[in-house]
Amino acid sequence: MIPKIVLTSGHVDFLKKVSELSGQVVTQCDQCGTCSASCPMVDGMDITPAQMMRLVQLGRREVLESKAMWICASCFACTVRCPRGLDLSKVAEALRQIQLRQAIDHIDIKSIPKDEIERLPQIALVSGCRKFTG
């Protein structure tokens, strides 16, 4: 369904936070779409990189629910090609940081059986802890 939003000053706070964390002037993105067209992972994303920037510009916190910022491979293709000179990878990282700083545990590490921990590759454990725990 088409969402309807009301822009309030609360939205500006989110934009300010992301701008500060990423060090990027997010409002200078003119939505050209070069980043999305360069992104090697865009096919697997639910929103495009440009769309992610747009949602941040409008201060819409729902962007934090998206999968896109996690599918980002930090390959910097968007950054090297952005005609406005913006570093999108920093913005994606800022969003990830905001989400992670909420410190919500989505998994309970202690409840994983010991033999399973031994079987799992280390990288799965590390990234799992990073993404799913606070």
Add this chain to the structure above:
Amino acid sequence: MGVVRIPYDIKKVKIPRGEVHIIKERCKGCGFCIEYCPNGVLIRSDEFNAKGYHPPIIAKPERCVNCGLCQLICPEFAIWSTPKGEMEAFIRN
């Protein structure tokens, strides 16, 4: 034009073609024909003529356009070109 381009019609343009003739024995190895040929058709050969000089040989016969400079410039009348019809144009530089 920063990028080097080959004109689309290069093959359709025809320029005169020449054939180089050399009387090896007359050559005194001055090298003028080799040096001054505008299209780099000639190079100095390694063989000797009877006088002990290295006469020119035709390295790139396809680039001779029958301009006639070799003929004009040779002090010994040892080299000249004759017209040999037409050929496809090429960019010199």
Add this chain to the structure above:
Amino acid sequence: MSSTEFTSREQSQMKRTGVYVCHCGGNISEVVDVKRVAESVLGQPDVVLAKTHEHMCSETGQNLVINDIKEHRLDRIVIAACSPQFQGPTFKATLDKAGLSPYVLEMANIREQCAWPHFGFPGEATRKAMSLVGMALAKVDLDEILKKLTFPIGRRVLVIGGGIAGIQASLDLGDAGFDVYLVEKEASIGGKMMQLSRTFPTEDCAACILSPKMADVAANRNIHMLTYSEIENIEGYLGHYEVTVKKKPTYVNPDKCTCCGDCVDVCPAVAPNELDQGLLSRKAIYLPSPIAVPHAYVLDIKACLGLLPIACGKCKEICDPGAVDFNMRPELIRFTVDTIIVATGYDIFDAGQKKVYGFGQYENVVTALDVERMIVHAAEGNPMRPMGKRIAFIQCVGSRDEQVGNESCSRICCMYATKLSQLLKRSDPSRDIYVFYTDLRAYGKGFEEYYKRAQGDGVKFIRGRPAELVEDPRTKKVTLRAEDTLTRTIIESEFDLVVLSVGLRPNEGTEAIAKLLRLGKSPDGFLQEAHPKFRPVDTLTDGVFLAGTVQGPKDIPDTVAQASAASSRAIRLMNRGEYDVDPVTAFVHVESCDGCGLCVDRCPSQALSLSANVAVINEALCKGCGSCIAHCPKAALDLHCYTNDQMLAQVRAALSDKEGPDVRTLIFADDMTGYRLADNVGTAKMSYALDSRIIRVPSCSRVTPQLMLQAIALGADGLILCESEKNSNPYPHSVPTIMSHVSKAKEILGQVDIAQDRIHFVQFVTVMLAGFVNNINRLSEIARKLGPIPAEPLQRLSQDMDKKLFGGDHDS
């Protein structure tokens, strides 16, 4: 007489000064309490009245001044309002109307240099405004009653560049009866417009509308066309520019050439044709274009088999009228002109720099200019190459792109793509044509309607900037990847032809001309106009004007308009046979001059000489830079409108309201850049340290070491000299002069243990807004950290200043 005692040399009569403080429609009065400022001067000697007004520059404001001058017999005026660089000429004319000399006016800049930058601090801004008015009063008190200087000027103009801008300017001037030298580097005039197919939005045939104008140029008896020529050198100044042109040999006599074309048939050397962007070939001897003016063949010495010795000579052999002349040599042609119009135009962005688009590697990726030529040939029944059915246009190639170092928009690409896409669609409706854009800029007359027509014709516009192109090695077709930002989908499609809508960059020939004439550049790389709103075709060099794309990307109507504008500005200067100049020239206090002659070699314009043992100044040569002043040990040299007494009086007034722990920094800003930059900073509402006071000078070379030290002795905590950078400085040698003045002053500060870091010198260009703010703030911070100068070093500074500066006798 000691050089530190500047005795006042004013007239004995009492001054009657009128002070006016402008509200500027709220621009000033919203921040500064203008009534308080006006009231603050009422007690001062010589001030007869002080009034405020909503808009001083309006007719009622000006009439107020005129009436007051008559009614109250005012003979000095101070107007506290906007920048003197803005309405200065307006108010000077007001005084003239009232019968006063325009030079007894001083303006206090309380808008660009007070209310605007200090908008967050109304109380302090009001205090600063009072201080600035005090400075203006101190200066006006010592104003001399001067008249404008008048110099003769002739009727000769140099137009550099023979594109549509140069052509239009030449015709306007030639028709008006002026002598025009039109110099063009190519063999034919016509420029880029000659290469276009149709022009938007009317789809006029470019060659058809250009051709008659080119013919008119050739036919106009007042226009001397110098084609295949380049500017070797230009020296001089307004009314006296000495030009040297190098005319390259075409090896064909244009008077004899009948354009039969026999030479082309026998020429064995082939080269890419510039007219067709290298996509078609020509011979070494060729006609530059079907509508070339002068209409004659040209032998391109680089493509020719050679003339030293004559390798081939077949063109000469076959030329019936004997027009081919291998004896032609480069010619140096010298002439003098009074004004110059620079119309050197643009080059398209080199698309090879955008590697992701594969230009130069993929055969099916071309530029828009290539497509113009393709359309021209296709229309004549000689298609250059198959265009295919699926064509994509990529917008903003080389523009709005920090990755290639050009963040500006090139203005015309949206419209020319709309044009080319329509032309291609209409010539074959079965084609599928797409335009990939970010914004569609259809700003001009008829543009939006033209865009609508393109949409109606079936050209598909997709809002997304393609990231890359990939070529299929077998079919050579090109695959493009972009996001359709309006539906948030990724597009990956194959095309037969991809057209890069390349942007505009300054022509490569512009750089050399800019250096010769000392013309500044805007941040986008194009040449800078004197004022972006009010003087769009003037430059900061007197008598030099800009026309066309040399000043920035624009379409043909705007180019033609600018060319006519530039002509009219040139005619304005030349038409009366004489022109006026502000009398800002040096003069000699004859009673103090002892004929030592130390100054004579120091004038960068050679305006100083000795006559009857007294220094004499040639006013026609004097540029008013003030460099000579510092070299006179007897303080006998001075500058009209910025006299030594006036400079010191302003410094005193600027420091007079210093209270207790206050820090006060003085900013000397040169007319051309420093002062203008300060205005730009204020206009952009950027804030900087409130404790700064700006003093306007024609050039900071006017700021002598004596003045700097005197300022510090009187209580200045920091000084900064802001000057045009060397390359765009209208005063030759001012930068090295200033450096030597500053180093002298610093040396003396060091001798009396005062921190040398209190004096700064920075070179600027008018767009360095943040740089200006940072430097002012930095100086203020340094001054605050250092604290006030203790009494003892200050006393040592004032003692024997003469000796410190000039070494005690004349041999320094």
